[in-house]
Amino acid sequence: MDQKKVILSGIQPSGIMTIGNYLGAIKNWGVMQDEYDCLFMLADLHTLTVKQEPARLRANTYELTALYLACGLDPEKSVLFLQSHVPAHAELSWILNTVAYPGELSRMTQFKDKCARHADNINMGLMDYPVLMAADILLYQADVVPIGIDQKQHLELTRDLAMRFNNRYGDTFKIPEAYIGKVGAKIYSLQDPEKKMSKSDENLNAFVSMDDDTDTIMRKFKRAVTDSGSEVRRAPDKPGVTNLINIYSLFAGKSVEETEKEFENAGYAEFKRRVGEAVAAGVEPIRREKDRILSDKGYIDKLLASGAERAAAAAERTLRKVYKKVGLLPRVKA
């Protein structure tokens, strides 16, 4: 029988997830669980590359774990774990650092963006971020990595590092492929549809978080920027409307063509109201379920402990192979 393919992905617990993260990431992951061996990680070590308030980071980590579950990630089917609970991530990233070049890391778009946005805290972790991400992926010999389009460059670097290592030391890592969903790949800001929707935007009207209640969601869509004209149709000169069409179709489970047809005779005000309703109807039950799960932190702790155990077993297998290939002595029993 064919072995199932391995899928790995992760999100940073750096704030409350937006519908961009949901549509671009978690929603797609849920449907992969039956077909693949899935590992879904919370990239908490990555989060430290930007200043965090420790108590806030702890709270966000519980929130995001509860949200993974509320969005349908099933701990019976998939391995859910924290990056920091599996030491092999940090260990492999050290080894991969020895085949990564500062030139290629300093050229990464996210690194340049984050340096500009956090000029008071340009740290080595920010530059090394993609090497740790490569370790996350390569440790599990992942075949496929579902990501939003903004992470594509990091996945290409992961492939480069894996090939470089394999060339130098012999076949060790599987070369992973990116999986980028077509419509949800990039959800844009509701206030500036040229910019990606981001949970760290200072303008709270720019994003809808998975924690927003129905009134807030309706208000944010009412204020969403549309374009000149009045037709509900996708076009390069209509980035605002195009974004809303994408959001509506994903929440309503319809194609973009069906959505355009449905709103053929509608004005922007009515269209925005209907988008708000569809989003609220999708977000509301997830938010309630998340809050229910969150009320039992003991359950979350146990689940993460068992996830870490399962993840570590697989990760350590790869790490031992890597240590051997590079010439580190195996540690024998005392």
Ligand code: ATP
């Ligand atoms: P930040 O705003 O703190 O930079 P973020 O909102 O971009 O964070 P990440 O934790 O970096 O979120 O991303 C988690 C996942 O969600 C990634 O796979 C990323 O590609 C995806 N993602 C993030 N924003 C969007 C978006 N606007 N549209 C589609 N996918 C997105």
Ligand code: LTN
């Ligand atoms: N960098 C990613 C989060 C992330 C990730 C990963 C995604 C960390 N490690 C491994 C896929 C695979 C982000 O910010 N979206």
